[in-house]
Amino acid sequence: xxxxxxxxxxxxxxxxxxxxxxxxxxxxxxxxxxxxxxxxxxxxxxxxxxxxxxxxxxxxxxxxxxxxxxxxxxxxxxxxxxxxxxxxxxxxxxxxxxxxxxxxxxxxxxxxxxxxxxxxxxxxxxxxxxxxxxxxxxxxxxxxxxxxxxxxxxxxxxxxxxxxxxxxxxxxxxxxxx
Amino acid sequence: xxxxxxxxxxxxxxxxxxxxxxxxxxxxxxxxxxxxxxxxxxxxxxxxxxxxxxxxxxxxxxxxxxxxxxxxxxxxxxxxxxxxxxxxxxxxxxxxxxxxxxxxxxxxxxxxxxxxxxxxxxxxxxxxxxxxxxxxxxxxxxxxxxxxxxxxxxxxxx
Numbered sequence: 001x002x003x004x005x006x007x008x009x010x011x012x013x014x015x016x017x018x019x020x021x022x023x024x025x026x027x028x029x030x031x032x033x034x035x036x037x038x039x040x041x042x043x044x045x046x047x048x049x050x051x052x053x054x055x056x057x058x059x060x061x062x063x064x065x066x067x068x069x070x071x072x073x074x075x076x077x078x079x080x081x082x083x084x085x086x087x088x089x090x091x092x093x094x095x096x097x098x099x100x101x102x103x104x105x106x107x108x109x110x111x112x113x114x115x116x117x118x119x120x121x122x123x124x125x126x127x128x129x130x131x132x133x134x135x136x137x138x139x140x141x142x143x144x145x146x147x148x149x150x151x152x153x154x155x156x157x158x159x160x161x162x163x164x165x166x167x168x169x170x171x172x173x174x175x176x177x178x
Numbered sequence: 179x180x181x182x183x184x185x186x187x188x189x190x191x192x193x194x195x196x197x198x199x200x201x202x203x204x205x206x207x208x209x210x211x212x213x214x215x216x217x218x219x220x221x222x223x224x225x226x227x228x229x230x231x232x233x234x235x236x237x238x239x240x241x242x243x244x245x246x247x248x249x250x251x252x253x254x255x256x257x258x259x260x261x262x263x264x265x266x267x268x269x270x271x272x273x274x275x276x277x278x279x280x281x282x283x284x285x286x287x288x289x290x291x292x293x294x295x296x297x298x299x300x301x302x303x304x305x306x307x308x309x310x311x312x313x314x315x316x317x318x319x320x321x322x323x324x325x326x327x328x329x330x331x332x333x334x335x336x
Binding site for chain 1: 221226253294298
């Protein structure tokens with residue numbers, strides 16, 4: 001009899017715990033970010049043509065020249081990319097070498113975007129079918145990767161670079177050997 | 179007299195139209211802007227060559243289709259890349275079809291995707307370090323139920 005009681009209360013506690021878990025999870029903000037699982041791995045080989053006449057294109061070899069870099073995946077049609085432009089400029093001013101990949105972007109649109117928002121890139125590759133983006137596990141624009149001098153992906157920042165992210169990215173760049 | 183009144187109506191109509199044209203144009207422009215608004219986050223490039231084009235070999239296309247139905251669209255989430263019209267889903271279909279055409283096996287392509295995006299990208303249940311409880315738990319419960327049933331029925335037998 002007593003054992004039956006304890007068993008029933010146990011069931012009630014279990015159910016209450018389960019609903020508690022549901023309530024907790026439902027109150028958490030939705031995490032829509034899909035992390036790349038390429039961190040710690042070398043960047044896959046690629047060779048992208050230049051996106052704009054003012055800058056050379058981008059190949060995987062350029063990312064293994066001994067100097068750590070920020071790899072920014074962006075597009076002129078991407079609104080948060082406008083928001084992060086001032087912070088990319090700040091990163092460049094702080095000495096970061098930033099290379100870009102323009103995703104599904106016509107040259108004239110990229111050029112217009114860079115005229116409007118500044119051009120912090122030393123190289124910009126043109127990725128018309130998101131091939132390189134898919135190969136590094138990036139699922140949207142903008143995203144920023146820290147690549148070390150050997151071409152190993154060290155860190156991924158998803159979404160636009162906020163003011164508070166600048167210091168962190170510089171730190172990660174330093175950790176990568178800059 | 180009748181012709182005159184007709185002319186009068188026409189004139190009134192013309193005045194009406196002229197008066198409201200700027201307003202109507204404004205409303206139409208605003209409506210158009212609203213319709214085009216959500217498209218502002220879209221690129222202007224055409225889809226990848228094999229986003230909507232099937233492979234010539236029906237056997238290969240069937241393989242590609244089966245794989246595409248079990249790969250998750252990263253932009254839309256909850257849709258497979260076969261279902262989605264997001265340009266990134268199209269680019270993923272292009273990857274799948276060109277790789278199949280180049281002779282890669284569907285499971286190798288799935289592994290390539292998982293290597294980049296984790297288990298999340300695949301709808302096909304995989305046994306891995308994070309998913310094993312999903313497979314172990316039902317087996318455990320069945321074993322537990324069998325044990326309880328066995329004891330009960332065994333007890334009754336005596």
